[in-house]
Amino acid sequence: MDDILLSISQLSVAVEDKEILHGVDMVIRKGETHALFGPNGSGKSTLLMAIMGFPRYQVIKGNIAFKGKDITNLPLDERARLGIGMSFQRPPVVRGVKTLDIVAACLKGQGNQESIDKLAEEANMADFLGREINYGFSGGEIKRSELMQLLAQKPELSLLDEPESGVDLINIALIGELINELLEKNHLIRDRKHAGLIITHTGHILDYVNARTGYVMIEGRIIGEGDPHEILATIKEKGYKKCIECAK
Amino acid sequence: MHRMREIKSPKTYKDKAKAASAKAAALGEDVDVSAYVSSAEEQPYQDDPSKLPTKTKEDMLKVGIILDNTNQRSGTYIQMDNTPVHSSSGQEGIEVMAISQALEKHDWLADYWWRAVAVDTDKYTANVELSQHSGYFIRALPGYRTIYPVQSCLYLTKARLAQNVHNIIIAEEDSELHIITGCAAASSEEAGLHLGVSEFYLKRGAKVTFTMIHSWNPEVAVRPRTGIIVEEDAVFLSNYVIMKPVHSLQTNPVARCIGDNAVVRFSSILVAPPESNMDLGSRVFLNAKGAKTEIITRAITTGGNIIARGYIEGDAPNVKGHLECRGLILKEGGVIHAIPELKGNLAGVDLSHEAAVGKIAEEEIEYLMARGLTRTEATATIVRGFLRVDIEGLPPMLNTELQRAVEASEKDIM
Numbered sequence: 278m279d280d281i282l283l284s285i286s287q288l289s290v291a292v293e294d295k296e297i298l299h300g301v302d303m304v305i306r307k308g309e310t311h312a313l314f315g316p317n318g319s320g321k322s323t324l325l326m327a328i329m330g331f332p333r334y335q336v337i338k339g340n341i342a343f344k345g346k347d348i349t350n351l352p353l354d355e356r357a358r359l360g361i362g363m364s365f366q367r368p369p370v371v372r373g374v375k376t377l378d379i380v381a382a383c384l385k386g387q388g389n390q391e392s393i394d395k396l397a398e399e400a401n402m403a404d405f406l407g408r409e410i411n412y413g414f415s416g417g418e419i420k421r422s423e424l425m426q427l428l429a430q431k432p433e434l435s436l437l438d439e440p441e442s443g444v445d446l447i448n449i450a451l452i453g454e455l456i457n458e459l460l461e462k463n464h465l466i467r468d469r470k471h472a473g474l475i476i477t478h479t480g481h482i483l484d485y486v487n488a489r490t491g492y493v494m495i496e497g498r499i500i501g502e503g504d505p506h507e508i509l510a511t512i513k514e515k516g517y518k519k520c521i522e523c524a525k
Numbered sequence: 526m527h528r529m530r531e532i533k534s535p536k537t538y539k540d541k542a543k544a545a546s547a548k549a550a551a552l553g554e555d556v557d558v559s560a561y562v563s564s565a566e567e568q569p570y571q572d573d574p575s576k577l578p579t580k581t582k583e584d585m586l587k588v589g590i591i592l593d594n595t596n597q598r599s600g601t602y603i604q605m606d607n608t609p610v611h612s613s614s615g616q617e618g619i620e621v622m623a624i625s626q627a628l629e630k631h632d633w634l635a636d637y638w639w640r641a642v643a644v645d646t647d648k649y650t651a652n653v654e655l656s657q658h659s660g661y662f663i664r665a666l667p668g669y670r671t672i673y674p675v676q677s678c679l680y681l682t683k684a685r686l687a688q689n690v691h692n693i694i695i696a697e698e699d700s701e702l703h704i705i706t707g708c709a710a711a712s713s714e715e716a717g718l719h720l721g722v723s724e725f726y727l728k729r730g731a732k733v734t735f736t737m738i739h740s741w742n743p744e745v746a747v748r749p750r751t752g753i754i755v756e757e758d759a760v761f762l763s764n765y766v767i768m769k770p771v772h773s774l775q776t777n778p779v780a781r782c783i784g785d786n787a788v789v790r791f792s793s794i795l796v797a798p799p800e801s802n803m804d805l806g807s808r809v810f811l812n813a814k815g816a817k818t819e820i821i822t823r824a825i826t827t828g829g830n831i832i833a834r835g836y837i838e839g840d841a842p843n844v845k846g847h848l849e850c851r852g853l854i855l856k857e858g859g860v861i862h863a864i865p866e867l868k869g870n871l872a873g874v875d876l877s878h879e880a881a882v883g884k885i886a887e888e889e890i891e892y893l894m895a896r897g898l899t900r901t902e903a904t905a906t907i908v909r910g911f912l913r914v915d916i917e918g919l920p921p922m923l924n925t926e927l928q929r930a931v932e933a934s935e936k937d938i939m
């Protein structure tokens with residue numbers, strides 16, 4: 278189908294020669310938002326890093342296609358320019374490089390001071406533009422900064438690694454709004470071009486962002502797929518393992 | 526028209542200098558001073574520095590010296606080889622002149638002669654005393670503040686010349702003096718030797734910012750000798766930038782905070798291309814109550830050798846000092862050696878340092894690549910950020926000019 282944005286089949290990924298992911302399948306269509314659950318260390322971030330194309334994450338089997346093109350061997354930056362973006366769970370500090378510089382880079386020269394200020398205002402990051410990126414940022418500030426960068430980048434596929442963890446109750450609503458804007462939730466479903474894959478432990482973000490499909494990952498395998506709210510309820514009640522039963 | 530005059534220095538200095546004329550410097554490759562010629566043809570004095578040759582003006586502009594329109598300068602001093610070719614003050618209360626002229630004008634100036642730098646430090650200081658060829662005198666009278674910076678340029682044109690310079694800078698009580706100094710070689714290949722003694726005296730409550738940009742060539746050796754004496758409540762900020770090749774640079778300026786609450790800050794940006802050797806240090810002695818210092822160095826090697834030293838000594842109550850040196854190795858073959866040293870002689874001194882030398886972290890490059898930048902763009906962004914030291918206390922205009930000078934050389938790095 279030509280509205281498929283991301284298609285992953287039988288993907289196995291190793292980090293430093295240790296196989297972490299074992300044969301993962303996933304299909305995300307334009308306009309869809311999917312949620313990824315799983316215990317600590319199950320391989321969720323690894324999957325996102327592999328889709329984004331970080332060199333440390335070696336694909337040892339299977340493939341990744343984006344917009345119908347096989348990107349399994351495409352370098353990281355080319356994937357970004359093709360329309361994949363990511364908000365990091367733990368982004369690095371880059372001394373000397375200001376938040377403003379990165380936002381400007383994300384805008385690919387299309388932005389001006391006015392559009393940057395507007396974005397910063399929206400993400401409640403106006404005071405951070407002049408600061409070195411991620412240097413001394415609090416947990417919540419990092420999350421807002423990551424989303425601000427993605428809003429500037431406007432990727433067709435957003436990979437969001439725990440966008441709400443460590444965020445307080447007030448800011449979580451803001452994070453929700455930013456993600457909804459990123460994923461064009463204010464557009465009619467049929468007009469939405471953007472899609473997202475969100476890692477969440479608590480599922481709190483799903484109160485703000487509507488997700489269509491949920492997955493449960495355990496030990497590098499997707500063991501269940503279904504309605505994200507049902508999955509979350511099962512996890513809360515019975516633990517991760519039981520989610521095999523909540524799979525469709 | 527000012528003619529160069531013989532400078533009368535007390536005989537004792539001459540004697541000390543003679544005794545030290547073969548004394549090797551504590552640091553740096555030994556330079557054979559006798560291999561250089563000691564005199565150059567006198568250059569004509571220029572009342573209007575904008576009439577200097579275009580190429581000269583272009584070279585000077587690259588080190589921050591603006592000659593076509595000096596509206597935004599409070600004074601100008603230009604020395605070519607060993608001749609002062611222009612000096613003028615553009616503001617009341619600010620004196621800018623050749624040191625020989627100043628010695629004639631102010632008989633008290635002898636009291637400042639070799640007081641911040643010892644004449645027998647090494648053979649280079651001795652050589653400056655024994656065959657001295659001018660230098661500048663810049664002074665702000667009590668309570669006067671420069672609106673725009675005073676600019677001074679030491680320009681080397683004659684092949685194999687030893688350029689000897691003795692500068693004295695005095696900021697009288699409660700004055701404020703901003704200086705931008707550019708030192709450059711006209712040729713991109715001729716050998717030369719630059720020996721520059723600079724003595725700074727900051728009186729109570731004075732503030733001096735001293736921004737120096739160097740642009741030599743792979744054959745020039747440079748041995749500045751700098752001393753700064755900082756009295757009570759005075760502030761000295763030094764910003765040094767060298768991003769062009771130099772055969773051998775060695776300097777280790779020393780600032781002494783002798784008055785309570787004196788503040789000294791050294792910021793240096795060093796970029797060493799292949800075959801360049803830079804040994805740069807900054808020393809600060811916190812000898813009075815509440816004195817503070819910060820020494821910040823950013824060093825990049827693209828193949829050359831850098832030694833970045835820093836020394837802070839505190840022996841008075843409530844002094845505070847911090848040393849920060851960060852080095853980036855951008856190309857194989859380059860070496861950065863950071864040597865931070867702290868010495869405290871009293872409980873209650875607060876001295877610290879942080880030093881880091883390495884290549885750019887892959888994780889940082891990849892973070893930017895994930896935003897769509899190519900590897901080259903990501904590296905350039907990080908290098909630009911690394912070299913951007915926002916200098917607090919520097920007038921915005923000077924900060925902008927400094928940034929522009931740094932950016933102009935950035936493309937050579939990548």
Ligand SMILES: Nc1ncnc2c1ncn2[C@@H]1O[C@H](COP(=O)(O)OP(=O)(O)OP(=O)(O)O)[C@@H](O)[C@H]1O
Nearest residue numbers: 292293295297315316317318319320321322323324
């Ligand atoms: N360099 C490495 N060498 C060995 N194992 C690694 C390496 N990097 C990651 N791993 C392992 O891979 C597994 C998956 O890690 P990953 O970060 O993908 O988990 P996660 O599902 O995102 O967990 P969390 O919920 O805690 O963020 C973990 O067991 C982790 O320790």
Ligand SMILES: [Mg+2]
Nearest residue numbers: 321322323366
């Ligand atoms: Mg994770």
